[in-house]
Amino acid sequence: MRALVYYVAVSLDGCIADPDGGFDALLGGGDHESVVLGEYADALPAHAHAALGVEPPRTRFDTVLMGWNTLIPALDAGIGSPYPHLRQVVATRRQREVDPAIELTDDPIATVRRLKQEDGLDIWLCGGGELAGTLLPEIDRLVLKRHPVVFGSGIRLFGDTAFEPRRFALHRTRTFDSGVAVEEYIAPSSLPPTS
Secondary structure, eight states: OOOEEEEEEEETTSEEEOTTSOOTTSOOOSTTHHIIIIITGGGSOHHHHHHHTOOOOOSSEEEEEEEHHHHHHHHHTTOSOSOTTSEEEEEOSSOOOOOTTEEEESOHHHHHHHHHHSSSSEEEEEEOHHHHHHHGGGOOEEEEEEESOOOSSSEETTTTOOOOOOOOEEEEEEEOTTSOEEEEEEOGGGSOOOO
8 A cells, every 4th residue: 555655854843844934944955965866856846857857766756745835835936737747636625726737635634545545656745734734644654854953933844733642663864964864754553563
């Protein structure tokens, strides 16, 4: 079965963006980019692939799920379909006019459960925090690119959604000279059974 992977950059104090949705304070380069450009290149938008002169590898993800506010920066930049190499699903509570390549859903939990039953690669949950909080019971893996910066306030990793506590098992941590740590966690329900 496909996994829902919340792969996201986060500050030391648990924010994925500042109060205005900006993330310029997060490091744009450094030796941690070996993970971003290597293992998770499917999560780069099309304009980044074009700038790098590379094709998406299509080895990690084939679907991206995001909240409406996560899509807005692309729309503001005139990019109607930021991840054309992926199936793009946007959670929104209202009907919106979007590029035909984007699917809208007002029931992200049912959508994720349906997507997990389909054949394919993993599903990338790229944000935002409120959507991640809603989908917490469905998240199989967390891959956090923890940046050495403190926002003080902003958009929290899981928003302000009320939810039951959920434990994850630390799978691996990698630290880089840039100060970024890539932390990978697995939901206990996703771990293989022990014999």
